[in-house]
Each structure stands twice: as C-alpha cells, then as structure tokens.
Amino acid sequence: MxxxxxxxxxxxxxxxxxxxxxxxxxxxxxxxxxxxxxxxxxxxxxxxxxxxxxxxxxxxxxxVNQVVQQDLLLMDSAAANTTAKADFYNRLETQIGDPETAGSLSATMSDFESALLTAASMPDSTARLTTAVRAASTVADKLNSISEDLQAARLTADKSIAKQVRTLNETLVQLQEMNRTITTQISIGNDAAGLMDERQSLVNQIAEIVPLRVVQRENNQIALFTTGGAILLDGSAATIGFDGAGVMAPHLTLDSGALSGLTINGYPTSTKDDGPLGGGTLGAAFAVRDELAPEAQSQLDAFARDLMTRFEDPSVDTTLSAGDPGLFTDAGSAFDASTEVGLAGRIRMNAIVDPEQGGSSWHLRDGLMAAAPGAVSDGTILNALSAALTRESAPASGNYGSALRSASGLAAELLSFASSGRQSAELTQGYATARHEALTEMSLADxxxxxxxxxxxxxxxxxxxxxxxxxxxxxxxxxxxxxx
Incomplete structure (x- = not known):
C-alpha cells in the first residue's frame, strides 16, 4: 500500500x-x-x-417504523373522532341534567307535578295557582334551553368544519411544495432529513381531521389517501370545498340544501362519517351537525309534542274546543304535526294563564277558555291536568318505542337516550385512546x-x-x- x-x-x-x-x-x-x-x-x-x-x-x-407510524396516524383520527362524539353526548346529557339536580328536566317536571297537586288540594289559593303556572313555564323554558343548545352545538360543528377544511387545503398545498423542495434538495446532494421531519409534522397536523394512508412515491415524495378512498395529494393537492352557515335552526338540513356539503376538486362527496373524508374530527363534526344533534332534537320535539297534546284534550279542560291550544302552545298556537321540527324551541306557556303575559292564573283552575272565574273550591280541572300529566301513554313520535310512559317517564327516557349515546361513544373512545397510547409508546421507542x-x-x-x-x-x- x-x-x-x-x-x-x-x-x-x-x-x-x-x-x-x-x-x-x-x-x-x-x-x-x-x-x-x-x-x-x-x-x-x-x-x-x-x-x-x-x-x-x-x-x-x-x-422510522413505517408500520407503527401509519397505524398511529389512523389512531389519531379514530381517537379524535370518538372524543368529539362523546363530548357532544356529554354536553347533551349535562343540558338535560341529572334528575337529582335542581333545574334538570326531570326536576322541573317533578316540580310541575307537585305544583299541580298542591294547587288541586287548595284551588282557592291564588299563590298556589301562580306557583303551578311558574312551574309549567319553567318546564317550557328548560325545553327551549336544551333546543337552543342543540342548535348551538350544530353551529359550532359547522364552524369547525369550515376551519378544518381551511386547514386541510392550506396544509395540502404546503405538502405539495414540500415534496418538490425535498426532491430538489436531494437531487443537488443536500441532506433533506430536516425537511422530511417538517413534512411529517404537516401530515400529523391533518391526521386528526381525516384518517390518512401515506404512500411513498419516487424521488422521496409522498402521496396521501384517506381510508375512504379520497385522493388528497398525489403530485398535486386536492381542493376541498365547503360553505359555512352563519346561523343554525332545526329546519336547516343538508338534505334540504340549506346547509353545505363537501366537494373534492369541485365534485360533491359524501359527508357521512364512513364516507371518503369521514373517520376523523371532520366526519365527527358532520355527524354532530347532520345526524346526532338532529336525532336529539327529534327526541326532544317528540317530548314537547307529548307534553302539549296531554293538555289540549277537551276531556281534560272542558272549556277547550278541538283545535284550541292547551296549557302549552307552539309560540301561541295549538300543536300542528306538520311543524313538529323544532317544537321544543318554540314551546311556550299559554299567555291566558300567565300573569306576566297579561293573563290570569285562575284560568288554570277554571279552564283556559272560561269567560269568568268559577267556584274557587272547584278543583276538577286541576285534578284533570294532574292526571293528564301522570297518565301513561305511548308517544306519537320520536324513537321511544311503543311502551307507555308518563310525562316524567318520558323525560327520564330522554336522559337515558343521551346517557346511552355518551356511554357508547366513551366505550369506543376508550378503545381508540388505549390503542393510540400503545402506538405512541412504540413510536417513542423508535x-x-x-x-x-x-x-x-x-x-x-x-x-x-x-x-x-x-x-x-x-x-x-x-x-x-x-x-x-
């Protein structure tokens, strides 16, 4: 040598x-x-x-362990998706309230029942009649509050969708440019490992929004596909389209065209959580806006309908005629099945019995359509109102089944609906979170x-x-x- x-x-x-x-x-x-x-x-x-x-x-x-990294990206989406759904049901359950907590729906119904019984035991007491009126008004206010919060949750979801779509579009363009930069740097002999780290961080940013599959391409480029089959990046970045809503109401739906769906490069695509862009926080936001909240609203409206129709029966209040509004009204009108959507947000105490609206509480004792006060000792109608509230019947709408329930029983069933949804979502969330934590540990080990x-x-x-x-x-x- x-x-x-x-x-x-x-x-x-x-x-x-x-x-x-x-x-x-x-x-x-x-x-x-x-x-x-x-x-x-x-x-x-x-x-x-x-x-x-x-x-x-x-x-x-x-x-990099590509298998672990890919599974971790999918678990990022799954964990975020289930967390968003669990948060919705937890919010709904909190709004309905625990039966033991003052101000909950069950508690207000219980107070209303007690107030009617108390008024019927001493029908000549104006104070007791007024208390019963206030208790009924509180029930209506509670239903209004729950309905308003459901629409607020839908509007929040709609705004979240707009924000997530904006993040997707901006990040995909950045990834497209990053692909080109990495290829250029490697071609001139420079180390592009730092750029690859930065690119992976961008991928991680959108992994919670949509579940991603990363495919390696030539010249150290990557392509991104969703598990639902949508192409987000393969040479050029896809453009996701969405128009946010400024307001939200129960009758505004995707099917009616009042709310925006999604487009990919100008072509409409499904917004279902099992669709091309579902499975992450974006799919969860659409689920809340278009499925979970409307379903909860439907259950709430069915409860409001049941409550209204119990007191519109002329056999309960003999001063009423067919078509007259009862103790509870739809913004002043009698119940109309064709306008049930959003009823819980419009239900009001009948102004005839409400002193704060110019009415008189004696109408609760003597009948809503009574022209003048009757015998102060007559508690017939008050007893009939109390019996109507506790009478067990099958609700005419909603997904409550055919079992017979009192009004309070139906309130408990509404809470059970929210609790079951939360528990189911939390069960799925727990599984996804456990897998996410395990994969995170494996990733850290590498x-x-x-x-x-x-x-x-x-x-x-x-x-x-x-x-x-x-x-x-x-x-x-x-x-x-x-x-x-």
Whole structure:
C-alpha cells in the first residue's frame, strides 16, 4: 500500500467519523423534539481502480417504523373522532341534567307535578295557582334551553368544519411544495432529513381531521389517501370545498340544501362519517351537525309534542274546543304535526294563564277558555291536568318505542337516550385512546435513545482518533524521508 493510498484512507475515515459525530450530536440535541426522526449515517467501502479506496458517505437516513407510524396516524383520527362524539353526548346529557339536580328536566317536571297537586288540594289559593303556572313555564323554558343548545352545538360543528377544511387545503398545498423542495434538495446532494421531519409534522397536523394512508412515491415524495378512498395529494393537492352557515335552526338540513356539503376538486362527496373524508374530527363534526344533534332534537320535539297534546284534550279542560291550544302552545298556537321540527324551541306557556303575559292564573283552575272565574273550591280541572300529566301513554313520535310512559317517564327516557349515546361513544373512545397510547409508546421507542447515542459517540471518537493517528504516522514518515 502506498503512502498516498494510506493517506486517502485515513482522510476518508476522518470525514466519515466527523459526519457521524455530527449526526449523533443532532440526535442527542433533538431527543425531545416532537416529530424528529432519529438519523443514521449510511456509509460503504469505496473502490478506486479495482482496489480499496477508503470509505464513502452514501447519505443520512431517517429511522422510522413505517408500520407503527401509519397505524398511529389512523389512531389519531379514530381517537379524535370518538372524543368529539362523546363530548357532544356529554354536553347533551349535562343540558338535560341529572334528575337529582335542581333545574334538570326531570326536576322541573317533578316540580310541575307537585305544583299541580298542591294547587288541586287548595284551588282557592291564588299563590298556589301562580306557583303551578311558574312551574309549567319553567318546564317550557328548560325545553327551549336544551333546543337552543342543540342548535348551538350544530353551529359550532359547522364552524369547525369550515376551519378544518381551511386547514386541510392550506396544509395540502404546503405538502405539495414540500415534496418538490425535498426532491430538489436531494437531487443537488443536500441532506433533506430536516425537511422530511417538517413534512411529517404537516401530515400529523391533518391526521386528526381525516384518517390518512401515506404512500411513498419516487424521488422521496409522498402521496396521501384517506381510508375512504379520497385522493388528497398525489403530485398535486386536492381542493376541498365547503360553505359555512352563519346561523343554525332545526329546519336547516343538508338534505334540504340549506346547509353545505363537501366537494373534492369541485365534485360533491359524501359527508357521512364512513364516507371518503369521514373517520376523523371532520366526519365527527358532520355527524354532530347532520345526524346526532338532529336525532336529539327529534327526541326532544317528540317530548314537547307529548307534553302539549296531554293538555289540549277537551276531556281534560272542558272549556277547550278541538283545535284550541292547551296549557302549552307552539309560540301561541295549538300543536300542528306538520311543524313538529323544532317544537321544543318554540314551546311556550299559554299567555291566558300567565300573569306576566297579561293573563290570569285562575284560568288554570277554571279552564283556559272560561269567560269568568268559577267556584274557587272547584278543583276538577286541576285534578284533570294532574292526571293528564301522570297518565301513561305511548308517544306519537320520536324513537321511544311503543311502551307507555308518563310525562316524567318520558323525560327520564330522554336522559337515558343521551346517557346511552355518551356511554357508547366513551366505550369506543376508550378503545381508540388505549390503542393510540400503545402506538405512541412504540413510536417513542423508535426515537432517540440518548444512552445509545452517547455510546456511539465514544466509538466514533475512537475511530476518529485512530484515523488521526494514521495521518500523524504518515506525516512522521514523510518527514523522515525528507530528512534523508
């Protein structure tokens, strides 16, 4: 071996050791950096003229477990999706309220029943009649409040959809440009590992919005597909279209055309949670806006209908005629089955019995359509109103089944509907969260191990010292030859 060859070997070894030290230092420095993938220097023996020529650097590799990373992206979406649904049902359950808590729907119904019984026991008491009127008004106010909150949840979901679509579009354009930049940097011999980390962070940002599958393409580019089959990025970025609503009401629906759906590159696509863009927070937001909240509104409206019709029966209040509004009204009118949607938000106490609306509480005792007060000792109608409230009957609408229930029993069933939805969502959420945590641990295990990196640094130090010693020896040999 010539001195020149030995010198070249040593120099290449020094270069490789120096570069390795740089990579290891980067790993240690970024051990706590989220999204950072551990680096390894790839080297190979170099051949010059058929003989060994030292070592050459092939490049810097990002060490990523693609299987774990892909599963983690899917669990990001699943966990976020189930959390959003559980939050909705928890919000609904809180609005309906625990039966033991004052102000809950069941509690207000119980107070109303008690107030009617108390008024019937002493029908000549104006104070007791007024208390019963106030209790009835509180029930109507509670239904209004729950309905308003359901529409607020729908509007919040609609705004969330608009925000998520905006994030999707902006991030997909960034990923498209990042793909091009990475390809360019690698083609001119630069290290693009940092850019790949940044690209992965962008992918992670939208993984909760829609469940993603990442496909590696040539020249270190990536393509993004949803598990529902939508192409988000493959060379060029897709454009997702959506128009947010400024207001929300029970009658505004996707099917009626009053609310916006989704488009991909101008073509309409399903908004179902099992559709092309479902499975993440975007699908959950559509589910809340178009399915979960409307279903809850339907159940609430069915309860309001049952409550109204119990008191519109002329056999309960003999002063009423067919078509007259009873104790509860639809914004002043009698119940109309064709306008049931949103009824819970419009239900009101009949102004005839409400002193605050210019009415008189004695109408509760003597009949809504009575022209003048009757015998103050006559509690017949009050007893009939109380019996109507506790009478068990099957609700005419809603998904309550055919079982017979009192008004309070139906309120308990409404709470059960919300509780069952929450428990089901939380069960799914728990499974998704557990898997997400397990995959996160596996992903972290593939990250930077500082103990291992420090051991590698010691090995690199020895290799650098050995190559430096070769250079020193060659220098000494040359000095001896020059001195001869």
């Amino acid at each position: 010539s001195i020149a060859s030995a010198f070249n070997f040593a120099i290449s070894g020094l270069t490789a050791s120096s570069r390795k030290a740089e990579v290891v230092s980067s790993n240690i420095a970024n051990a706590m950096t989220e999204g950072y993938a551990r680096r390894e220097l790839s080297i190979a023996s170099q051949t010059l003229g058929g003989t060994g020529g030292g070592v050459r650097i092939l490049g810097v590799n990002r060490i 990250g930077v191990d500082t103990d291992y990196e420090m051991q590698s640094l010691l090995v690199i130090e020895k290799a650098y010292a050995a190559n430096a010693k070769v250079v020193q020896t060659i220098d000494a040999m040359l000095q001896e030859l020059l001195d001869i």
